[in-house]
Amino acid sequence: MTKNTSSEISNISFESAVRELEAIVNQMETNQLPLQDALNAFKHGTALLQQCQKTLADVEQQVRILSDANQLQNYQDKQE
Secondary structure, eight states, X not given: OOXXXXXXXXXXXXXXXXXXXXXXXHHHHTTOSOHHHHHHHHHHHHHXXXXXXXXXXXXXXHHHOBOTTSOBOOOOOTTO
C-alpha cells in the first residue's frame, strides 16, 4: 500500500480510490496488517473514502444542474 498525501488523494481517480479502499478492507479483514499498519491503513482509507464521497457529491450536483433547455451545465465548486 502506498501512502499518499492529501493532494495526491485529491488527484486520484474515483475508480482507483475504490480499488485502494477494497484492498485496505481486504487486508484488514484478513488480519494481514500489524496494529500500527492497520491504524495507518484506516487513516488512509478514511481519506480515500472522503475523496470518493466528495466526487460522488460533485457528480450528483452536476446532474441536478440543468438549464432550461435540459442541457447539463458545468458545476462550479464554490470553495475554489
